[in-house]
Amino acid sequence: MNLIFSWAALRALTPTPGSGGVLRSRPEDFVVEERPTYLPSGSGDHLYLHLEKVGHTTAHLARELTRQLGVKTRDLGIAGLKDRHAVTRQWISLPAKFESRLGDFQLEGVRILKASRHTNKLGLGHLRGNRFTVRVRGAAGTAGQAQATLDLLGRLGLPNYFGPQRFGLGGLNAEEGLKVLRGESELRDPQVRRFLSSSVQSAVFNRTVSLRLERGLFDQLLSGDMAKKRDTGGVFLVEDAQAESPRAERGEVSATGTLFGRKTKPLTLDAGALELEVLGEFGLTPEVFASRKGDRRLIRIFMEDAQLQPEDDGYTVSFALPKGSFATSVLRELMKTDVDAPGLADDPDETDPSDEDNAGDAG
Template identity: 35%
Template sequence: MSNRTADASTPTFSLEWPRAYGGCAGRAEFKREPADFVVEEQLGFEPEGEGEHLFLQIEKQGHNTEWLARQLAKWCEVHPRDVSFSGLKDRQAITTQWFGVQLPGRPDPDLSAFEEPGLRILQARRHPRKLRRGVHRGNRFRIRLRRFEGDADALVAQLQRIAEEGYPNYFGEQRFGFAGGNLGEALRLFRGEIRVRDRARRSIYLSAARSWLFNQLLAERVEAGCWNRYREGDLPGFFGNQSLVRADRVDEDILAKFEQRELCPTGPLWGRGELSTGDGVAEQERQLAARHPDLCSGLEAAGMKQERRRLVARAAGLSWNFEGDELLLSFELESGGYATALLRELVDTE
């Protein structure tokens, strides 16, 4: 793959999107130490205790998920494709997550022999099925923001609204690479300027393009004040699962569920196929595609299919506490939610 930099024909992709609750209440330091960002993956089911897949719950610090998967493959003497995980976790943090190693007809390896600084195996259990991407229920976060400067009363008011109403379900900036570089590479891929044989790298570029388009649509609705409200033609999605309500089946009962915050609007993850929304919502989504034809046509040509993502994220069990000029946050997000998208509603951490 070529490493040349993007030329003048490559557009600049903005990673600035509007906030829902009036902008940041101040500034703070984030992730000064790994212990300031603690993430615990919530698997959502118990491994059954038998089967050809060995599930390992591992606490890590200073290592990224993909590196650890490769180390597990070497340790267990299997091909890297036989090691799986549900979600990627930050390197600059203390994170706990599950890995799966396929070991058909083989005994468990000696767990005591797997020694690496910054790693600790917490559990090991067998399971009959592979651990697949995105299967975990969610992630529990404990965050410490240091040296807060700003309006503490305004910040608490924002936290109270987020606890009650949720926050815009933006994809986090880490999705787009340093300075949005993954987006430029995606565009070059779609234009045929580069070839990417590595499947993981190609997937990163496709995901970046899809995520940016979604964020653009969500930003329009945040600006219009309807990111968390029903619009005629919306395709509503339930919290807690992937179920959708067809746009032509929205009735008074469905609207009542909106008011009870059991449902929220969804936005497009671009790909092949017809939009399922109706009326003005579908038109807004078609206009988005018309403004970014290279990205949308590239995703379609790559074989991506139309999917939906909720416009609203909920922080379950959100709690907060000040210790001097430090703010401690605790909450749980469903799989696919970004803690950084919540933080950007509150403080500037740059």
């Protein structure tokens, strides 16, 4: 099994025709708005900045804040990471004592939309998710097809694939990540090593989702699955798959997949057998991920407030996703193209939060 990322290797959910089209012709064609877990209270020792940026990664913005204002990196609070190929709006916190220096901060493409105080530093993952507004150009006359697909996704849910941003330029990160996990890499930067090895976790997870789709198990449960309740977020072991699967068909619960690591127990029974089959396709075992902490990730997610507006040359689609999920998974279903083919990758520190090292979604 090839570790190089390719949409063609991942099963789509919807059978509807794709609209085709082109993304990101202009930065304003891809807008990402962070949905915070909470808003600043207006008082406290931490200053929350609502920032809009174009042409910068969150990591680069953070470096400029530390350089220009004198803030220590450890004192910056960031809930999620956003990439440079979009107009993105997010919150960043810093000690309130630096408020008087904000007038000296200048970075082309960055605006401070709002500043307010709060009692605590913004924490990694302190966001509900992101809202995306995306213009698809070069797809005239296909808005009806895209709407039909969007309606299906609203009912069925969305395959929670890791998008190409996780796999770097050319989609090659997982191949180097496997060398890291096996102790064969000469790379020494710990942040880069974590990012690359997480790409292997992502590749295995993506294949698991795709295989469940191939076998009609996307909206079904297997014995041994760890399923998550949509309303409360509670997780439970599936012992009687036949009894629980109707709830999955209704979207009330969904299976989770394993991001293998030392603190995450592999699934058992039928679900465990499927994941071991996937690992075997890559020539891997759970033990190779001993350097990773590990986590669980939903196989299926649901959009919120999805809307589509026809345009002269295509359409604009908007939707909200939970944190850690990729807008490209929606756009792939709508367009049925190699959406954001690996090549738009940002810096290694600009990643997605679905494992223990990262928080945010670049889209």
